[in-house]
Amino acid sequence: MRARRSALRTLTSIPAKDGFRMPAEYERHSGCWMLWPERTDNWRDGAKPAQATFTAIATAIASGEPVTVGVSAGQFQNARARLPPEVRVVELSSNDAWIRDSGPTFLIDGKGRRRGVDWSFNAWGGLAGGLYFPWDRDDEVAQKVLELEGSDRYRTSFVLEGGAIHVDGQGTCLTTEECLLNPNRNGSVSRTDVELMLQRYLGVSTVIWLGKGVYLDETGGHIDELACFIAPGQVALTWTEDRKDPQYDISYDAYQRLRRARDARGRPLVIHKIHQPGPLYMTAEEAAGIDVRAGSRPRLAGDRLPASYINFYIANKCIVMPLYDKRWDAAAARTLKRLFPTRKIIGVATREVLLGGGNIHCITQQVPLPTRR
Numbered sequence: 001m002r003a004r005r006s007a008l009r010t011l012t013s014i015p016a017k018d019g020f021r022m023p024a025e026y027e028r029h030s031g032c033w034m035l036w037p038e039r040t041d042n043w044r045d046g047a048k049p050a051q052a053t054f055t056a057i058a059t060a061i062a063s064g065e066p067v068t069v070g071v072s073a074g075q076f077q078n079a080r081a082r083l084p085p086e087v088r089v090v091e092l093s094s095n096d097a098w099i100r101d102s103g104p105t106f107l108i109d110g111k112g113r114r115r116g117v118d119w120s121f122n123a124w125g126g127l128a129g130g131l132y133f134p135w136d137r138d139d140e141v142a143q144k145v146l147e148l149e150g151s152d153r154y155r156t157s158f159v160l161e162g163g164a165i166h167v168d169g170q171g172t173c174l175t176t177e178e179c180l181l182n183p184n185r186n187g188s189v190s191r192t193d194v195e196l197m198l199q200r201y202l203g204v205s206t207v208i209w210l211g212k213g214v215y216l217d218e219t220g221g222h223i224d225e226l227a228c229f230i231a232p233g234q235v236a237l238t239w240t241e242d243r244k245d246p247q248y249d250i251s252y253d254a255y256q257r258l259r260r261a262r263d264a265r266g267r268p269l270v271i272h273k274i275h276q277p278g279p280l281y282m283t284a285e286e287a288a289g290i291d292v293r294a295g296s297r298p299r300l301a302g303d304r305l306p307a308s309y310i311n312f313y314i315a316n317k318c319i320v321m322p323l324y325d326k327r328w329d330a331a332a333a334r335t336l337k338r339l340f341p342t343r344k345i346i347g348v349a350t351r352e353v354l355l356g357g358g359n360i361h362c363i364t365q366q367v368p369l370p371t372r373r
Helices: 045-062 073-082 138-149 191-202 246-260 284-288 329-339 351-355
Strands: 029-035 067-071 088-091 105-108 114-120 152-159 172-176 206-210 227-231 234-239 270-275 318-323 344-349 365-368
Touching (some): 029 045, 045 067, 045 073, 045 351, 138 152, 206 246, 246 270, 318 329, 329 344
Parallel strands (some): 029 067, 114 152, 234 270
Antiparallel strands (some): 105 114, 227 234
């Protein structure tokens, strides 16, 4: 009989000094985590349309790698019945379904080990702009996932969401000033201090700062709506040619910063533009299906939705991308196929996730596959 692994350890050392780094999303995974939506003040019509979309996304990802979905006790039987049998379902309480932000950031080293960073979570701004209260169960999600994965944990009081960072796995991190320098995360922290935290906990040496995130992104400027690494030295960027759209100035500024930047290995970046959908707006019917609750962000008819094709998920064998708008969906899919020629491109209609404030990347968290060097 195999000896049982010792309980999860919470480490007080520094990941980078221990030889750990955050790998790129396009490196190999052992699986993917998601959480099940049920908040009726965020997901319309009792969350049933969102649950159907989450099921479609989990099913698509499961064609390329194993998927686990964390579900509350009250929704366990419902989720198990709706999700396909190849998707593992585990009981795991949370406040909402944004595991990219509440879940752990997984790290690997060259010895075949995997650990995770458990950042502090305050619902994208706490009492100074956060999207809901309370968020105590969300702040426990990373610890629970690491326990189930058998990965030791680095716990930090630094507030950071997984959607606020994107790495190339070779020492470079992308982020935005709008998000990581916002006082509602870590007070009046300096850019230098933020860079030091990213270097220590992600194992990066270079941080490339973009300005703002996607227009009206309620997370406060997450990078995973705006830009992402798709290969070493290559970045995909959301774009629009409409100079009257507020997104134009944001994307143009990001483009100029990326053109001037060099990654951790001194390379200039190749930038691939992907035209945004829409603009898209919440309808009166959609808004009417959402419950009103004190402490939660109101969702109103006419609200512009932060739609971006950059918010896709890179699985081992496929790319799972959002479909929003027939005018632009096919062009985005063709670009992603060119950028990921060895992976199958799977489009999922994800307006129901968009109505909740994010998309596919926001509701997923990859678990990297450790390898020995």
